[in-house]
Amino acid sequence: MPLLDVRDLSVVFQRKGTAPVKAVDGVSFTVEPGQTVGLVGESGCGKSVTSLAIMGLLPRRGNKVTGEVMFEETDLLTLRPQELRDRRGRDIGMIFQDPLSSLNPVIPLGVQVAEVLERHQGRTRQAALKQARELLDAVGIPDPARRLKEFPHQLSGGMRQRALIAIALACKPRLLIADEPTTALDVTIQAQILTLLKELVDDSGTALVMITHDLGVVAGLCDTVNVLYAGKVVERAGRHQLFREPRHPYTDGLLQSVPRLDVDRGGRLHQIRGSVSDNIPWPEGCAFAPRCDRVIDDCIGDTVPLEPTRAGALRCTNPVPREVPV
Amino acid sequence: MVRVILRRLIQLAVTLIVLMTLVFFWLRSLPGGPVDALLGERATPQTRELLTRALGYDQPIWVQYGRFLENVVTGNFGNSIRTGEPVMDVISRSFPATIELALAAIIIAVGLGIPLGYLAARHRGRVLDNATIIVTLIGISIPIFFLGYLLKDWLTQSVHLFPPSGRISTGLGNTDVTGFFVLDGLLTRELDASADALWHLVLPAFTLATIPLAIIIRITRASVLDVLDEDYIRTADAKGLRGPTIRRRHVLRNALLPVVTTIGLQTGALLAGAVLTEKVYNWGGLGTLITDSIGGSRDYPVLQALILLAAVVFIVVNLLVDLSYAIIDPRVRVK
Numbered sequence: 263m264p265l266l267d268v269r270d271l272s273v274v275f276q277r278k279g280t281a282p283v284k285a286v287d288g289v290s291f292t293v294e295p296g297q298t299v300g301l302v303g304e305s306g307c308g309k310s311v312t313s314l315a316i317m318g319l320l321p322r323r324g325n326k327v328t329g330e331v332m333f334e335e336t337d338l339l340t341l342r343p344q345e346l347r348d349r350r351g352r353d354i355g356m357i358f359q360d361p362l363s364s365l366n367p368v369i370p371l372g373v374q375v376a377e378v379l380e381r382h383q384g385r386t387r388q389a390a391l392k393q394a395r396e397l398l399d400a401v402g403i404p405d406p407a408r409r410l411k412e413f414p415h416q417l418s419g420g421m422r423q424r425a426l427i428a429i430a431l432a433c434k435p436r437l438l439i440a441d442e443p444t445t446a447l448d449v450t451i452q453a454q455i456l457t458l459l460k461e462l463v464d465d466s467g468t469a470l471v472m473i474t475h476d477l478g479v480v481a482g483l484c485d486t487v488n489v490l491y492a493g494k495v496v497e498r499a500g501r502h503q504l505f506r507e508p509r510h511p512y513t514d515g516l517l518q519s520v521p522r523l524d525v526d527r528g529g530r531l532h533q534i535r536g537s538v539s540d541n542i543p544w545p546e547g548c549a550f551a552p553r554c555d556r557v558i559d560d561c562i563g564d565t566v567p568l569e570p571t572r573a574g575a576l577r578c579t580n581p582v583p584r585e586v587p588v
Numbered sequence: 589m590v591r592v593i594l595r596r597l598i599q600l601a602v603t604l605i606v607l608m609t610l611v612f613f614w615l616r617s618l619p620g621g622p623v624d625a626l627l628g629e630r631a632t633p634q635t636r637e638l639l640t641r642a643l644g645y646d647q648p649i650w651v652q653y654g655r656f657l658e659n660v661v662t663g664n665f666g667n668s669i670r671t672g673e674p675v676m677d678v679i680s681r682s683f684p685a686t687i688e689l690a691l692a693a694i695i696i697a698v699g700l701g702i703p704l705g706y707l708a709a710r711h712r713g714r715v716l717d718n719a720t721i722i723v724t725l726i727g728i729s730i731p732i733f734f735l736g737y738l739l740k741d742w743l744t745q746s747v748h749l750f751p752p753s754g755r756i757s758t759g760l761g762n763t764d765v766t767g768f769f770v771l772d773g774l775l776t777r778e779l780d781a782s783a784d785a786l787w788h789l790v791l792p793a794f795t796l797a798t799i800p801l802a803i804i805i806r807i808t809r810a811s812v813l814d815v816l817d818e819d820y821i822r823t824a825d826a827k828g829l830r831g832p833t834i835r836r837r838h839v840l841r842n843a844l845l846p847v848v849t850t851i852g853l854q855t856g857a858l859l860a861g862a863v864l865t866e867k868v869y870n871w872g873g874l875g876t877l878i879t880d881s882i883g884g885s886r887d888y889p890v891l892q893a894l895i896l897l898a899a900v901v902f903i904v905v906n907l908l909v910d911l912s913y914a915i916i917d918p919r920v921r922v923k
Contacts, residue, residue: 317826319822319825319826346828347828347829347830348828349828350825350826350827350828351826351827351828351829352828355826356826358819358822358823358826360819363818363819363820364819364820364822364823365820365823366820366823366824366838366842367820367842367917367918367919368841368842368916368917368918368919369837369838369841377827377829377833377837378827378828378829381827381828381829381830381833382828413918413919415918415919426823429823429827430826
């Protein structure tokens with residue numbers, strides 16, 4: 263049985279006086295215990311909204327969430343807010359994109375780690391702080407005893423993200439959701455944080471949902487990858503499969519756009535033409551069609567369904583052909 | 589921290605010297621003067637000259653200015669032209685009354701303003717929030733003297749709920765320890781005097797508090813809404829913390845920063861408002877003293893001292909505000 267089973271999840275933002283926006287459009291995917299699953303796509307494709315919807319962290323007003331988010335045997339979407347609070351931080355941890363703004367500037371780091379232990383494990387402040395020191399040590403923050411008393415602005419960016427990871431993993435959750443955890447960090451620190459995350463999930467058996475636009479992160483970390491476009495999953499495959507043989511033209515375009523060291527430097531980088539604003543609504547065909555190099559007449563007209571494939575799933579009328587071994 | 593305070597005190601001294609100079613020349617540039625005010629229009633030139641010389645106003649302005657500076661430095665502001673008493677005596681008699689009133693007003697404004705602002709923010713867009721916006725708009729807009737007379741007329745004349753004027757009923761509170769009547773009553777165990785003084789304080793303090801109260805409600809509301817949108821509140825939610833913990837620990841402290849600044853800035857408005865409030869309720873504090881010293885006699889020595897005092901109070905309050913800022917927000921702490 264999967265640990266997390268997201269079924270037909272949709273999020274519609276609706277504000278008075280504006281047309282409703284479907285940010286997430288029938289997304290389904292599963293996460294097995296201990297597995298690392300990637301949600302990949304460009305800005306605005308709905309990957310962050312998906313994660314916030316799973317956690318129940320979307321603003322209470324102005325949006326409608328439908329579908330099911332089965333965590334083990336419970337549908338998180340049907341839980342009362344109090345019940346969900348009992349699970350957040352205990353069963354599911356989450357880390358965010360910007361480590362500075364995600365930590366409270368006026369509270370010492372130690373308290374920010376300790377409070378999650380006090381909340382879910384009934385620890386006293388004293389005991390929680392002691393454990394917090396061990397946690398900071400475990401995520402590689404030097405001199406943790408001193409850091410406990412410090413404030414977020416006194417830490418470097420990498421250390422702040424390490425602290426957030428310590429907070430998210432403090433109660434040994436079975437699932438960790440990481441929403442672009444390395445985007446705000448510089449490249450060398452990115453690599454350290456990814457290595458740390460990989461070690462921690464491997465050691466603890468925590469399942470990880472990795473949300474990113476960075477295919478390098480996917481390549482290094484994820485077992486299964488879901489590529490999102492305009493609120494829908496367009497391709498799902500194992501990591502190796504996806505990189506070796508992308509079937510959706512969008513995935514293919516993304517992979518070709520990654521700068522490579524083994525081609526001559528002078529050439530232009532590949533780019534996917536057009537922009538997200540060129541999309542057509544899904545009910546009128548494939549949203550990606552106006553930007554697609556492989557577009558055919560059949561791409562326009564009806565919603566293209568997500569069909570299961572040998573490797574995973576694919577939503578495309580005219581996919582990139584498999585390389586046939588000669 | 590000590591160095592910061594020292595630096596601020598030096599700034600205070602410089603500000604005061606500049607202000608003293610401005611006040612000195614500004615007062616003397618007003619039409620009329622103590623001589624006209626005391627003698628009236630029909631005095632003979634001889635009398636006028638006599639009084640002018642007696643008060644030292646026949647000297648060149650620079651000599652007068654020098655003498656004024658000398659007085660300030662020695663802490664002796666001269667004698668009141670109106671009553672002949674030393675200025676410091678006149679002021680120290682009225683000072684506690686105004687401080688008592690202003691403190692009560694601040695306590696009302698802060699004590700009600702922060703919870704109400706918070707409540708409005710939590711009900712954003714709903715009836716309570718909209719009602720708060722309208723009521724605070726009225727509170728900010730309504731002139732103090734108008735509200736003062738309105739409340740006085742209604743709550744002391746039509747409904748005999750509060751005493752109409754003064755700080756205490758005659759016959760009570762005869763023991764003067766600090767000049768703060770509510771405190772004096774407690775110190776001397778004359779609880780009836782304390783209660784009576786408190787009863788006299790309610791209406792004037794509320795009148796004076798309306799504008800700061802309305803502003804603090806608005807600022808708190810806006811500030812809480814800002815903080816609720818912050819990423820670290822989302823982190824706190826992701827930890828599964830309970831609502832009250834998040835509000836107390838994560839929202840309130842961050843939301844207080846702009847409110848504290850506002851309290852400091854409102855000191856000025858409070859000092860100005862005290863003049864009007866004291867007039868309405870016949871309070872007998874610095875506000876009464878300042879109107880008497882301008883209107884009746886152009887009492888230069890008293891006026892100069894009063895304006896300087898107001899400046900000192902304003903600057904000291906804002907220094908305290910800055911210091912409390914450092915307590916609330918570790919980012920502004922200086923090493």
